[in-house]
Amino acid sequence: MQRYRIAALLALICALVGGTIYAVTAVLHGNVILTRQLKLMTDLAYELDEGHGSTQAILRTLARNPLLAGYLGDTDTKPSDETMRLLFNSFMDTMHADVVFLLDTHGRMTACSDYPTAQMMGNDFSFRPYFKQALAGEESIYPAVGKITKTRGIYYSVPVRGSMQKDCIGVLAAKLPVSIWSQRFDHIAEQVALVSPDGVIFESNNPAWILHTATTVTDAHRAQLLESRQFGDSALDPLPWFKAGGSVVIDGMRHTVREIRVLRDGWKAVCFFPKNAPEPMPRTLFYAVLGVAGALVVLALFS
Numbered sequence: 689m690q691r692y693r694i695a696a697l698l699a700l701i702c703a704l705v706g707g708t709i710y711a712v713t714a715v716l717h718g719n720v721i722l723t724r725q726l727k728l729m730t731d732l733a734y735e736l737d738e739g740h741g742s743t744q745a746i747l748r749t750l751a752r753n754p755l756l757a758g759y760l761g762d763t764d765t766k767p768s769d770e771t772m773r774l775l776f777n778s779f780m781d782t783m784h785a786d787v788v789f790l791l792d793t794h795g796r797m798t799a800c801s802d803y804p805t806a807q808m809m810g811n812d813f814s815f816r817p818y819f820k821q822a823l824a825g826e827e828s829i830y831p832a833v834g835k836i837t838k839t840r841g842i843y844y845s846v847p848v849r850g851s852m853q854k855d856c857i858g859v860l861a862a863k864l865p866v867s868i869w870s871q872r873f874d875h876i877a878e879q880v881a882l883v884s885p886d887g888v889i890f891e892s893n894n895p896a897w898i899l900h901t902a903t904t905v906t907d908a909h910r911a912q913l914l915e916s917r918q919f920g921d922s923a924l925d926p927l928p929w930f931k932a933g934g935s936v937v938i939d940g941m942r943h944t945v946r947e948i949r950v951l952r953d954g955w956k957a958v959c960f961f962p963k964n965a966p967e968p969m970p971r972t973l974f975y976a977v978l979g980v981a982g983a984l985v986v987l988a989l990f991s
Contacts, residue, residue, distance in 0.1 A: 841864055
């Protein structure tokens, strides 16, 4: 009987030591996973914000070029259409933009870079929020499906001011292709989405999610988006499980959802991390050891 008690005591000690090791290892393992997830999100935000800041800076520089004010009639010397085309082409290449264009105060396109697949000149863009915001003196970033091009892009716009740098005499805008963002998702194994302030998934490494909406978008707001045709003919169908934060089940697998603010107010990157990482020690093995230890203790006490 004494030997049973000694064996039970040793088994109990082993179980307690094993449980402690398991708990500490599990915590450390969880911290490693959390650190990796946070680093991925931070790196992604840095890449997106760096590209965003660079585009805004280049567009501001171009907007201050006196040729633009002259072309809009603010000075006595007006540059030729060819001069403006070549100027915009050079900046288009620098920004990796699809097109760079100039709008007058009525929203009519007066000059633009080369765009071989569509006729851009003379079109009216006064209905676009990026025109209205820039004309009011604010910089804008606006996701949309192009009225003429029918392709997704993010429109950047800045005000063009007169020779005294006070009154806004026009709007300079550039459309950047979604490939600028999608290429930043290529190296990410997890599913990730770039979500606009309106809750629209504008880009993702899961093509099936693109131009769907998150659960935070109300039916009334979705109806407004459809009426505005900001996203072309897309139905903007909601993904009922898509949310920021917490966890969700996708294709039968539970995922941890993490988000981070990017670009500017309202934009965010959302990443879904599958909860299938191997544990440092199988739970079944740990519980089996604990069960055996408990059985030996009971046996020793009642023998």
